[in-house]
Amino acid sequence: MKTDEQKLVNKTELENFKVGVDNVIFSVDTQLNRLLVLLIKRKDEPFSGQWSLPGTLVRKGEALEQSAYRILAEKIQVKNLYLEQLYTFGGPWRDPRESPDSYGVRYLSVSYFALVRFEDANLIAKNLSSITWYPIQKVPKLAFDHNKILEYGYRRLRNKLEYSPIAFDVLPEVFTLNDLYQLYCTILGENFSDYSNFRSRLLKLGFLCDTGVKVSKGAGRPASLYRFDAEAFAPFKDKPLVFI
């Protein structure tokens, strides 16, 4: 039987942690106009066989962001991406392995949110049935608290898109204004803005430059290819800028 003294000591005892990084990786399939999120089928316990966000535990000497890039690189080959820290979920009993019968340490998750270019993202997997792009509307029940993390990431994506130039990290070097508009529509939903108003707002900002090159898409007038001019954008950095 424990004395009161012992109970007090137990109460103020520090928790030991393993730290994991979970990535919410988004991509936009511009052909089918679908917003996708990358999911992994777990092959180990806990939650073996269930879909989850791609994650990993942080290794000795590894920075958190480094860990996020590592897991990303293990799952997909990609040239262009945007990545930022999302939120930290660290309450007790997130992970069954916390049980004293198991490892007896708490599992904290630092989540990151990424947007990658769909066209040049190659999935890496021994068997491709264990990794897939899921349309955001069709995501099933995920392992751990990953549905909550995903929801959080989705909200952040929509906000970021409205007042940051992250779209250009994920579009090809040159793109038509319609490509850009479609990307916004896919993520924010139709009728977030009229095309012609979107167009004039973006052009007025002055950091999209017309390359002069035209590209034809079946019938209809050919579209100009534009380029994002990072230098012309510089003055807007850290300023509240609205794209929609």
Added chain:
Amino acid sequence: MKTDEQKLVNKTELENFKVGVDNVIFSVDTQLNRLLVLLIKRKDEPFSGQWSLPGTLVRKGEALEQSAYRILAEKIQVKNLYLEQLYTFGGPWRDPRESPDSYGVRYLSVSYFALVRFEDANLIAKNLSSITWYPIQKVPKLAFDHNKILEYGYRRLRNKLEYSPIAFDVLPEVFTLNDLYQLYCTILGENFSDYSNFRSRLLKLGFLCDTGVKVSKGAGRPASLYRFDAEAFAPFKDKPLVFI
């Protein structure tokens, strides 16, 4: 001498963590029109004697936010506050105790940002020279990476104030529109907006209700006391709302 095999094993070894919570606690002295941040003088190694953000290590069974509230309650008595998670700093070598000669585990910090009502915040300390409100412009070099955390929190505070009703968590139950304006001025700097425009914008939104009660401040016309009407605000929740 290590074999290549051993090196590889070491490389993929998981890190063990202690998790700390560090709070960036802001307050506004409306008398002197100063934005203040709560700092603690450390009395233990490492960085003994240096100023730091109030922080603590997470205990067994304790949620992160719970930990943030605990350290806050240990340092100040306060009735009204706003608190949210800020960012997680978890790179290697943030803390000298990570050294193998010391505890040999990594110290990760989940930071929280809080805004408290200055008037009813009583500092708790055995000796008051070890805890103090610092004007934001005069903050010295802090322990660990706390200056970086503070800077991050300061940016978040300014953003939050512009499009969230956090000011009302920190104002008295009833307040004059000038009190509100002064709060905004102190945090965002003068000339963020004309008083009369600020006034009409806020009143048009319709969630500030005039109590009819007047209060006099020396010479001059008495001001109406207003109350924040949380119910009338409800429809604006989760909508992008701009106060400035």
Added chain:
DNA sequence: TCAAAAGTGTTAAGGTTACACCCATGA
């Protein structure tokens, strides 16, 4: 020559800014 896709222009409604001005009180 017609439909499709790209791109331009117009207009009404509403918001923002920078003020000038009126009101109520204490000294």
Added chain:
DNA sequence: TCATGGGTGTAACCTTAACACTTTTGA
């Protein structure tokens, strides 16, 4: 009666939203 702080009004300007219209192409 005047200085002080509170409160109202307004005209010029800018932004937004909706939609009509022109241009350039392939079939």
